[in-house]
Amino acid sequence: MSQTAAGIAAGVLAREIGAGARLIRWLEEGDPRGRDALATIYPHTGQAHLIGITGPPGAGKSTLTNALISEQRKRGRRVGVIAVDPSSPFSGGAVLGDRVRMQTHALDTGVFIRSMGTRGQLGGLSRATFDAILVQDAMGYDVVIVETVGVGQDELDIVSLAHSTVIVSVPGLGDEVQAIKAGLLEAGDLFVVNKADREGADALTRQLELMLHLREQTRPSDWTPPLVHTTALTGQGVATLTDELDRHLAMLKASGGFAACLKERNRHMFESLLQEQAARQILAAALAEPSAAQLISAVEQGDIDPYSAAAQLVGCISLKFS
Amino acid sequence: MTAFANRRLRVLLAKLGMDTHTIGVTVIAHALRDAGFEVIFTGLKQTAEMVANTAVQEDVDVIGVSSLSAAHMKHLPKLAEFLRQKGAGDKLLIAGGVVPLEDIAQLERAGVQKIFTMGTETKVIVDYLQTWWAAKLAAEQSGG
Numbered sequence: 052m053s054q055t056a057a058g059i060a061a062g063v064l065a066r067e068i069g070a071g072a073r074l075i076r077w078l079e080e081g082d083p084r085g086r087d088a089l090a091t092i093y094p095h096t097g098q099a100h101l102i103g104i105t106g107p108p109g110a111g112k113s114t115l116t117n118a119l120i121s122e123q124r125k126r127g128r129r130v131g132v133i134a135v136d137p138s139s140p141f142s143g144g145a146v147l148g149d150r151v152r153m154q155t156h157a158l159d160t161g162v163f164i165r166s167m168g169t170r171g172q173l174g175g176l177s178r179a180t181f182d183a184i185l186v187q188d189a190m191g192y193d194v195v196i197v198e199t200v201g202v203g204q205d206e207l208d209i210v211s212l213a214h215s216t217v218i219v220s221v222p223g224l225g226d227e228v229q230a231i232k233a234g235l236l237e238a239g240d241l242f243v244v245n246k247a248d249r250e251g252a253d254a255l256t257r258q259l260e261l262m263l264h265l266r267e268q269t270r271p272s273d274w275t276p277p278l279v280h281t282t283a284l285t286g287q288g289v290a291t292l293t294d295e296l297d298r299h300l301a302m303l304k305a306s307g308g309f310a311a312c313l314k315e316r317n318r319h320m321f322e323s324l325l326q327e328q329a330a331r332q333i334l335a336a337a338l339a340e341p342s343a344a345q346l347i348s349a350v351e352q353g354d355i356d357p358y359s360a361a362a363q364l365v366g367c368i369s370l371k372f373s
Numbered sequence: 374m375t376a377f378a379n380r381r382l383r384v385l386l387a388k389l390g391m392d393t394h395t396i397g398v399t400v401i402a403h404a405l406r407d408a409g410f411e412v413i414f415t416g417l418k419q420t421a422e423m424v425a426n427t428a429v430q431e432d433v434d435v436i437g438v439s440s441l442s443a444a445h446m447k448h449l450p451k452l453a454e455f456l457r458q459k460g461a462g463d464k465l466l467i468a469g470g471v472v473p474l475e476d477i478a479q480l481e482r483a484g485v486q487k488i489f490t491m492g493t494e495t496k497v498i499v500d501y502l503q504t505w506w507a508a509k510l511a512a513e514q515s516g517g
Contacts, residue, residue, distance in 0.1 A: 068429055068430055069429050069432075069459070069460055069461070072429060072430055072431065072432035073432055075432065076383075076432045079379060080379045080380045080381070081379050138411070139406055139407070141407075142406060142407050142408065142409045143381070143409045144381075144405065144406035144407060144408060144409045144410050144411060144412065145406055145411050145412065146402045146403070146406050146412045146414065147411065147412065147413045147414070148413075148414050148416075150413065150414075150415070150416075150427070151414055151415065151416035152416075154415060154416050154419065154423060154427070157415075157419070157422075157423035157426050157427055158420075158422060158423060158426060163430055164427075164430055165430060165431060166413050166431060168381075168411050170379065170381070
């Protein structure tokens with residue numbers, strides 16, 4: 052396999068999974084070749100239907116994703132999947148096990164599944180994930196599914212900036228609706244009660260209906276989020292969910308929402324890159340100031356409060372961006 | 374190199390065929406995670422081709438096969454062959470579990486680069502991978 056940016060970009064556009072996987076890795080690791088290849092493939096992005104799937108641990112997101120892949124394949128679509136799992140905050144390592152539930156598709160050349168660890172870099176998760184989505188999009192996958200536990204701002208950004216955001220819940224977690232964090236309830240375009248054959252599914256459904264009704268009262272919209280019951284393990288309800296996803300996509304395309312969503316995602320990526328690069332340069336400039344060391348030790352000693360110290364240091368930075 | 378601040382070893386752990394013993398592979402997965410590696414697990418009952426496809430999709434550096442069902446001579450050479458076929462012959466293929474010493478030479482000829490036999494401490498495997506990874510990174514840097 053070619054190891055140049057041009058070679059990998061050509062491979063991505065020729066829909067070679069190996070090239071796509073390598074480019075995702077470069078982008079995730081900050082390899083400069085990744086940026087060059089991304090610039091080449093970028094004009095070929097913007098076509099895929101991006102579906103975000105989130106919900107509490109144990110809700111059955113991976114199993115549901117697996118069933119969704121099967122249904123989308125039945126409908127003749129090629130499917131990309133980005134499965135995000137948490138990295139250990141202690142070692143930085145991770146055990147990524149989402150794809151265990153999806154290995155039935157390992158021999159299907161129309162399916163490309165990529166696991167990602169959250170790695171804990173500042174603002175880096177959403178960027179790395181959006182990069183991976185761009186790669187699969189450029190490879191011509193009709194549908195790209197991002198699956199993640201919706202905890203933290205980064206992960207919320209990822210799912211809420213998808214075209215169709217699916218919130219999965221299950222009966223039996225105690226206060227069921229508590230498990231759906233405030234931001235997620237607002238972000239959801241489709242709601243799923245998975246493991247719907249289990250006891251408590253009816254009670255969960257009633258609670259969700261109430262919450263969605265309240266949401267409708269405060270934030271009226273043209274789209275009423277459907278509530279779908281599934282048993283992902285058997286595939287029960289997954290065709291209905293896919294119908295609803297198709298209906299949502301058709302609505303987005305007719306209303307201009309598809310383009311608007313893409314615009315918002317592009318802007319988000321641009322702003323987070325800007326923030327990251329600007330923060331890095333400003334921080335480096337601040338720490339290079341002669342007074343920095345003295346101020347840091349004064350803060351540590353408690354001789355000056357951190358607010359005043361930060362203001363003082365920022366005041367004497369002279370920025371020269373290269 | 375600051376440009377590669379996020380460089381991290383990725384390992385695919387796999388179970389082939391009807392081998393359903395999971396304790397060993399679970400212990401290894403946790404040891405590798407604690408060493409700071411990213412571990413992807415295939416789950417059970419994989420064919421050699423499924424594992425090779427997964428290694429390509431995940432762009433791992435290392436494929437580690439746990440074998441406790443005595444079918445290593447059947448699966449491992451086939452996996453090595455599939456990896457070469459799919460352009461992933463440059464990835465490190467290692468194995469561990471119940472492998473008689475007299476099989477090792479033949480497996481090595483087939484492309485399995487290292488075999489850890491029963492009773493190997495996890496630290497030995499972590500050290501081996503860390504050394505291999507450091508050498509790979511050094512080669513990348515000097516090779517440009």
